[in-house]
Amino acid sequence: MTTVKRTFRRREPTQQRSRQTVDCVLEAVQLVVKRHGTQAITTNRIAEAAGVSVGSLYQYFPDKRAIFTALHDRHVDDVRQVIGQTTAAYASAPLQDFTGELVRGLVNVHVDAAELHEIVSSAVPEGAVGFRNALHHTFGRVLSRADERQYSVDETERMLFVLPRMVESLVHGAVHQARALSRDVVRSEAIRTVQVYVNSF
Known part of the structure; x- marks a missing residue:
């Protein structure tokens, strides 16, 4: 049986709302660093700071x-x-x-x-x-x-x-x-x- 390695690609934002979500996520990283330090960067913290669900974050960013x-x-x-x-x-x-x-x-x-x-x-x-x-x-x-x-x-x-x-x-x-x-x-x-x-x- 042939196994297929699953690859993940970042979903590119095509609409204004999607681009705003991406911008919020990227700006949230800086907020997390200022509040908690570099060691505290997790997708959960980033999503919380961005005001989006973890699921929404993973739509655009499969990992850190x-x-x-x-x-x-x-x-x-x-x-x-x-x-x-x-x-x-x-x-x-x-x-x-x-x-x-x-x-x-x-x-x-x-x-x-x-x-x-x-x-x-x-x-x-x-x-x-x-x-x-x-x-x-x-x-x-x-x-x-x-x-x-x-x-x-x-x-x-x-x-x-x-x-x-x-x-x-x-x-x-x-x-x-x-x-x-x-x-x-x-x-x-x-x-x-x-x-x-x-x-x-």
Whole structure:
């Protein structure tokens, strides 16, 4: 007898009410973390905080990982927005200014929900690689601008190797240090570190 492995897929919300339910569930996770801490996250608590039945929650999220994946997707959208807005606003700015503002925005996005970000990162570990790749693409476009031809091919390649990894490490590191240091200190140190590197060329 052939056995079939049952797979569960998240039901995609197609109507406004369904989308509202999904939004309520995702926002409820943050509420549970604030009230009870990260160790207390259960589907029952999330459903209670969202004001929906556990059955309704399972219609859209078969397990906690599905919830964390959806939270990660929402976080990715926030990161893309920061990158897009900074790239547009600093299109003609020096690399130092662009990099500083980019780091500022990315640190803010990550530190705003530091505890939740740690949980999501553990559930979706491949997110760090995707973030680094997005940064590589962004810096590649910025360095190819006409006003950045002051850098040689070798210098550009070196910066494309270092900057995405440096920014990713500093931004994600800010999440862990947010409890020990103030956001302003973490952000200013991250900006200073990246700008010192850029100014070395």
